[in-house]
Amino acid sequence: MTDLSNPGQLPRVLVVDDEPAIRRFLHTALADDQFTLVQAENGHAALAAAVTAKPDVILLDLGLPDLDGVEVINRIRQWSQVPIIVLSVRDREADKVRALDAGADDYLTKPFGVGELLARIRVMLRRTMQQVPEPVIHIDALEIDLAKRLVRLHGETVALTPTEYELLRLLATNAGKVLTHRQMLKQIWGVGYLEQPHVLRVNISNLRHKIESDASRPRYILTESGVGYRFRDM
């Protein structure tokens, strides 16, 4: 992890949750020698801590006693691009999508394993550290040359339509991060296509047939059911 953190200073994680038990558990799980932990038990405390503690990652529970979690995201996003990972209870896809559309970077469904949480935090930290994207992305047998707009599978060039290429580029440059349907539709097709999710699905399906060895068990483009897609982290 040495390449991720600034020398002599551990990354700061702000934990926002109203449940003392969960804060205690996160404190135990995270605050050893890897991170410095800051805690807040409600929305207003979170907003204050975001300013004063300057965290590198925020873990935000959506169900807060004073403010709606989405509202907290909105206010933070007005002045900061700090990565936010949303922690939400199971099966409220609509809430997740709202949070992601408001500017959250990822989400985790409670209950979750510590291993998974650490992996997500690392992805976020890496993304903030790495300012300039690599010109060529390698994942297993897939190679995406962003400079040359070329995609190779097992060394052989894959013929993609311009839209498919744009989709793949968007997903790959955000590898590990969830992209909502709306975010993708807006970026690739523009706001006029926000209510036409089938366009996205057909293109994803086509893209998968071209780059996945078994489209029924995708390895690169993963579906986040009811939320969007995520490119596999390397």
Place this chain on the structure above:
Amino acid sequence: MNHPTEQQRPSPEAMLKLAEMETQQQRRGRLTIFLGYAAGVGKTYAMLETARQLRDDGHDVVAAYVESHGRAETDALLNGLEVLPRLSCPHQGVDLEELDLDVTLARKPALALVDELAHSNAPGCRHEKRWQDIEELLATGIDVFTTVNVQHFESASDIVQQITGVPVRETVPDSLLDQAAEVMLVDIPPESLLQRLRQGKVYVPQQAALAAKQFFRPGNLIALRELSLRRTATRVDNEMRDYMASHAIAGPWPVAERLLVCASGSPYSEHLIRATKRLADELKAQWYTVYVETPRLAREQQENRQRVWRDLRLAESLGAEVATITSSSVPQAIIDYAVRHNVTRLVVGKPTKSRWQELLRPPIVDQLIRLSGAIQIQVVSFKQVTSPARGHAQLANILGRWSDYLISLALAAATTVFSFLAHTHISPINLVMVYLLAVVLAAVRFGQRPAILTALFGVLAFDFCFIPPRWSFTVADTEYLFTFLGLFTVGVVISTLVAKGKMRAEALRERELQTESLYYLSRDLAVAIDMASILAVVLKNIGEVLGAHLAVLIPDPADQQMRIAAISKGLVLDAKETAVADWAFRNRRPAGSGTETLGSAGLLYLPLATVNHALGVLGVQMSNAADYFSPHHRRLLDAFVAQVALAMERVHLADQAEQAQVLQARESLERALLNSISHDLRTPLVTIIGALSSLREESLHLPTDKQQELLRCAWDEAERLNRFVGNLLDMTRLEAGEMHINREPCDVQDLIGTALTILDRKLEGRDVSVQLAEDLPLVNMDMVLMTQVLVNLLDNGLKYAPADSPLAIAARIEGNHLLLEVLDRGPGVNEQDLQRMFEKFYRLPVPEGVSGTGLGLSICKGIVEAHCGTISAKNRSGGGLSVRCRLPLHL
């Protein structure tokens, strides 16, 4: 601390009983009768005075109908009382004013004043009589004050007529007097009354002035006064007895007597019935009135049948138990009935026939006395009433149609002509046979009397034409006199036998028809399983038997309004008819045509009620108006109605039982839920807490691999608990209808891929094949929920099928549906469980080590059905289970 009041307080049970009694009394209003012996004694005045006092005490009193007859004192008392508007009934060009029952019912006062209990309402009013209006007011809990003169009571009306010579037309049942909560005797000496009459203070209608003159004679008034005093005294006596009985005071109690009187439709039976009523009152006895219907009644004139019917109604209104029996022998039937009912005394009228009539046909009294055994016979005598019109009618009735006699004579004449033609070949003695043939023919065809006429005419013709010396009535050979006597006697005997046989056959046929129709009805009703089939049976069977149009009305459970449930073709019921049906239903009494209540209605309405429930009303429209009054039809109808009501109650109870069963099933489901929750929540917690506590106990010094093992157990169980809670939440959301279906066009391959990704770890090492049809379109569905369906189905496959067996997912288009199929090679499922496995908390007998919540499949079912799809399972050939979801493509 000592609580002295504690002991004086009545027990809770006593209080409850008291409260119950009070509510019961509230349910029915109290009737107070102001009883007088003649007009002008001051009944209305007394009533108003009492009412004013009550109003001053704060009671809600209204004058629903008070007739002041323009008397100033009465008017003055009316002042300040709330007077309700009257109902105006136009009748033959005159507006008659009546009590407005509906207005009074709507006003619902605590106490209503209704004058003149015995008044007959104008045609078109709901009830024929005012006392019926008052009954209805009482039934709705309104107290009523009313006035009446003693001569208007049924049992007294004939005595009064005997005393005064003025017929009493308006009568009320004696039961009203018995029911009345209080009877206030309003009494002034006859001299004072006469004085008031002279002063013009007594209202006498113009047209009845003459009758009034005859009526208001000192002798009459004294007799009437005595009657009213005696009635009141009897009542007080009764109250005394009741009091003694209820307070367990022993006294000389009369032996329980039971009286029986017969209705015959004769002019005397009305007197007989009233006399019996008086006797029964004196003896405090129960009494019965029977009518024995002989086959002859069928031929009797309509008038007589109606008279019998009226007698029976009268007896009923006087408090008798009424029955109609069919039998060919009147005395035997009466005695049988009396013995069956433990009757102690038979009341019969004194025979009015002359001596020679009695010789021909012994009076019923004699026959009864012979048969009576231990039963006493009381003979009552009356003054002769001559009724020329009735006598004539009776004569015509006895004699039958004159044409029958004419034809009988013609038959005898024809026989004579034939005999004349044949007499050269046949000896005169044998010609007698030809005449006998004619007599038999006449008996078979026309009955007894025409046959006797034929025999008589035959004898004369035979003598005149064939017996020497011919062409004269003289008989040379006296031996022929025996021939004549023989011919005549044989003729009479044969004709009597034939006529009797015919009558019996007719009676039998009628009874057989009744039995048959009842049998068919009950047979059809027995197999009717629901209300609709019962109604169909009613319309078909009863309609056919009576040749009537029918309607069945049933109250709507929502608003208790009567709705037509079934109706014969061509019959239309308007709002007025429905109102009559409604009345019959609410009061559980027959109403409409042929009854005294709302008699102007087009149909007769009979309540379909059992002891416990009123279920509806049967409306009957007879094809012949006279049938409404026919005892035969009414008896048949009563039997039908009882059968139908029983059948309806049976269906009603069956419905209730079914509902109870559903309720029970739900309860057992809830029990299963509780069991399941307590079991499924606790079990994982046992492992988690156990494992964690071992790890926490530092003194144990567990080796690292043991610690890891414990942690893995705790982790697995925590995941299981999480799954269960998730399922439970999903189920709750599905049941509460909160599972929001968010339809989006979805790629089926993506759906399957997502499900497989979720189960990635569990599916390791499994052979899972995916068979996707080419060119599957995007399908509108909720991706998240459908993913869960697939995950649950695959999970089941993983759980139940052996670890190395293959799984398969197939998707294709069938018609307008997407077919998603998950197939395994497990043990399959018993045929009877294929349906039930989708039920909540239904768990299949599972292999060792498989844990389930019993919710997975029911959640799948809920989700698929929320997509308007279906889910089903069947066993695969070659072993294993296939679960199919069919989802509509377009919606």
